[in-house]
Amino acid sequence: MKSKSTQLATKFKSFFEEIGDLAYFAGRFFKEVFTRPFEFKELLRQCYNMGIRSLLLVGVTGFILGLVFTLQSRPTLMEFGAESWMPSMVSISIVREIGPVIIALICAGRIGSGIGAELGSMRVTEQIDAMEVSGTNPFKYLVVTRILAATLMLPLLIIFGDAVALVGSAIIENLKGEVSFLLYFNKVADALEFSDVIPATIKTFFFGFAIGLVGTFKGYYCKKGTVGVGEASNSAVVYTSMLLFVIDFIAVFIVDIFFEV
Amino acid sequence: MEKTNNKEPVLKIVDLKKSFGDNHVLNGFSLELYKGESLVIMGKSGSGKSVMIKCLMGLLVHDSGLIEIMGHDLSKLTLNQLNDLRSQIGFLFQGSALYDSMTVRENLEFPLRKNKEKFKQKDALVLEALESVGLAHVMDLMPEELSGGMKRRVALARAIILKPKIIIYDEPTTGLDPITSKEIIQLMRDIQEKYGASSLIITHDVDCARVIANRMILLIDGVNYAEGSFAELALSTDKNIKAFFK
Numbered sequence: 001m002k003s004k005s006t007q008l009a010t011k012f013k014s015f016f017e018e019i020g021d022l023a024y025f026a027g028r029f030f031k032e033v034f035t036r037p038f039e040f041k042e043l044l045r046q047c048y049n050m051g052i053r054s055l056l057l058v059g060v061t062g063f064i065l066g067l068v069f070t071l072q073s074r075p076t077l078m079e080f081g082a083e084s085w086m087p088s089m090v091s092i093s094i095v096r097e098i099g100p101v102i103i104a105l106i107c108a109g110r111i112g113s114g115i116g117a118e119l120g121s122m123r124v125t126e127q128i129d130a131m132e133v134s135g136t137n138p139f140k141y142l143v144v145t146r147i148l149a150a151t152l153m154l155p156l157l158i159i160f161g162d163a164v165a166l167v168g169s170a171i172i173e174n175l176k177g178e179v180s181f182l183l184y185f186n187k188v189a190d191a192l193e194f195s196d197v198i199p200a201t202i203k204t205f206f207f208g209f210a211i212g213l214v215g216t217f218k219g220y221y222c223k224k225g226t227v228g229v230g231e232a233s234n235s236a237v238v239y240t241s242m243l244l245f246v247i248d249f250i251a252v253f254i255v256d257i258f259f260e261v
Numbered sequence: 262m263e264k265t266n267n268k269e270p271v272l273k274i275v276d277l278k279k280s281f282g283d284n285h286v287l288n289g290f291s292l293e294l295y296k297g298e299s300l301v302i303m304g305k306s307g308s309g310k311s312v313m314i315k316c317l318m319g320l321l322v323h324d325s326g327l328i329e330i331m332g333h334d335l336s337k338l339t340l341n342q343l344n345d346l347r348s349q350i351g352f353l354f355q356g357s358a359l360y361d362s363m364t365v366r367e368n369l370e371f372p373l374r375k376n377k378e379k380f381k382q383k384d385a386l387v388l389e390a391l392e393s394v395g396l397a398h399v400m401d402l403m404p405e406e407l408s409g410g411m412k413r414r415v416a417l418a419r420a421i422i423l424k425p426k427i428i429i430y431d432e433p434t435t436g437l438d439p440i441t442s443k444e445i446i447q448l449m450r451d452i453q454e455k456y457g458a459s460s461l462i463i464t465h466d467v468d469c470a471r472v473i474a475n476r477m478i479l480l481i482d483g484v485n486y487a488e489g490s491f492a493e494l495a496l497s498t499d500k501n502i503k504a505f506f507k
Contacts, residue, residue: 122361130358133318134372134419135344 025217029147032140039145046149050111054157061106062161065098066090066168074176083177087184088191090169095192096200099162101248104207107154108240112215115146116236119219120229128220143220147212154208155201195259203251207244214240269296270329271427271459272317277326278483279312286312288483289326294427299453299460301470301491303505304480310463313480314429317461318352319343331426348375351420351428351458355435357412359404359419365391366400369419379423390418393455394448410441414448421452428452430462434469446472467506471495479505 070090077083119142122128131138170184218236222228272294279287286309294300304310315321317328319335328335330346338346359368369387373380391397394414404412413433420428433449434442446469453460453473464470470477471491479487479494479502487494487502495506 118362125356125361126354126358127360129315129318129320130352130354130360131371132320133347133350133352135348135375136371137344 021221022213022217025143025220026213028139029144029213032137032144033148035140037140039141042141042145043148046145047153049114050107050149051153051156054107054110054153055160057106057110058103058157058161059164061103062099062164063168065102065161066094066165066170067172069094069098069165070169070172071176074172084187086173086177087169087179087187091166091188091191092196094165094169095162096196097248097252099165100158100200100204100207101244103158103161104154104204104211104244105241107150107157107207108211108237108244111150111154112211112236112240113233115150115212115215116219116222117229117233119143119146119216120222120232123220123222124225124229139220143216146216147209150212150215151205151208154211155204158204158207159201195255199251199255199259203247206247206251210243210247211240214243270294271296271331272461273327273329274313274317275327275329277313277316277328278324279309279316279321280324286483287316287323287326290480290484291326292478292485294459294461296459297457299462299473299475301462301464301474301477302480303464303470303477308480309483310480311431314431314461314463317429318347318350344375348372348423349426351423351425353413353417353420353428353430353433355432357404357409357416359407359412359416361404364401364403365396365407365415368404368415369422372419372423376423386422390422391415393421393452394418410437410444413437413441413445417445417448417452421456421458424456425458427459427461428456430460430464432464432466433462434464434466442466442469449473 070086073086073089074083077086077089119128122142128138128142131141166185166188170179170181173179173184174181215236218232218239222232270293272292274290274292277287277290278285290309290313292300292302302310302313312321316323317330317335319338323336331349333342333346335343335346359365360371363371366387369390370380370383373383373386379386387400388397391400394417396411396414396418399407399411399415404415407415417433430449434445437445449460449462450473452458460473462469462473474491477489477491477494478485481501487497487499494502497503
């Protein structure tokens with residue numbers, strides 16, 4: 001039997017090998033994304049699958065996020081007589097941080113695991129091999145389109161989710177604090193600046209890229225068997241979730257340097 | 262089937278070797294497939310049949326040896342050249358490998374995408390291929406709505422839609438009931454007659470081999486163990502060969 005230190009060393013080695021493979025995979029994406037033929041039809045289909053079909057989930061999540069966040073914050077702000085700050089506080093928190101991260105995590109679960117499972121089962125049932133022997137480049141058709149679609153759709157989903165969260169927050173403010181919707185959104189507009197919105201939106205492209213990249217990587221190189229499909233789907237979510245926090249940290253760090261928040 | 266006399270090889274494999282670590286799967290396998298011929302390769306599970314056809318289609322890179330398809334050395338081709346060559350080869354996968362997210366029509370149109378001339382005639386070509394396998398009425402169904410036998414026939418239609426010069430069948434009757442297996446074997450014969458393509462058939466099915474083979478190769482431990490017509494091999498007294506025909 002291998003000693004624990006040997007097992008640990010093997011795990012570390014395979015972890016770094018996987019990071020290397022992922023980097024190579026990302027490099028291949030950037031190489032193939034700019035070369036013909038462009039799979040526009042498949043890209044649109046993936047945008048529809050990832051974007052339109054996630055709207056309900058993102059909408060419900062965003063709405064509940066806005067409701068709960070406002071309900072939980074209200075008593076504390078009331079203690080200090082600062083209820084009027086509620087729209088500013090909620091909008092800045094949601095737009096800058098909570099909205100993008102929570103919705104990206106939800107999308108990692110829905111989109112990332114979906115991509116991992118779909119490509120994994122295509123690999124196991126030889127559908128990817130079938131594409132290759134028919135003379136089509138499966139990487140371009142399956143991988144490039146999905147990563148691009150995730151990169152393009154996630155910012156839109158997050159903007160939509162943030163907006164719905166603010167509507168949820170406005171409803172609570174209207175019911176509990178008798179603040180009109182007009183007043184609420186005027187205060188939101190006053191509070192939010194470009195330095196809140198632009199960096200937060202830019203990082204969502206990276207979130208989308210990470211979800212697409214890890215999902216396709218795990219699915220495309222899925223090991224044989226149904227167990228492999230499950231593992232691809234599961235690990236796509238786990239790795240993406242970790243990666244999202246790393247990207248978020250880097251983004252906040254960079255924004256902190258340039259905008260001195 | 263009777264032996265063909267055409268001695269023009271469309272596919273040649275010489276001394277093919279492929280290993281995965283210490284596992285030597287192919288240890289010098291060779292074959293020649295002639296124009297219009299049906300060559301059956303039989304071997305036990307793990308004997309290297311699937312690895313051999315994956316090397317043949319460029320899905321795996323072989324360690325050494327020569328693979329020549331229609332005069333082209335596979336190892337010297339660029340990816341584009343390989344893809345052009347692949348479009349002249351039809352491939353029937355063991356599990357049919359139909360694209361789940363596409364209708365039957367879209368599955369059949371998929372191999373046509375690279376050829377603009379043929380893509381313009383896609384409706385006629387799809388109909389012709391589906392009529393060849395007797396399934397013109399399932400054109401707009403999804404693969405999940407088809408039975409196992411129907412899936413295999415649709416996969417066969419997809420394999421022949423570009424009118425390939427070589428058709429490779431990977432276990433064409435595996436997982437099918439005896440009646441459906443006979444239908445598939447009959448279809449393979451009909452397609453062979455209609456298109457005059459050379460066929461390379463990997464199978465465990467002795468009935469399939471008896472009906473379809475002009476010539477057979479027995480693959481054991483990654484090498485050609487025996488070669489001959491079905492009748493010659495079936496009458497052999499070698500216990501390893503006899504084991505296949507029990």
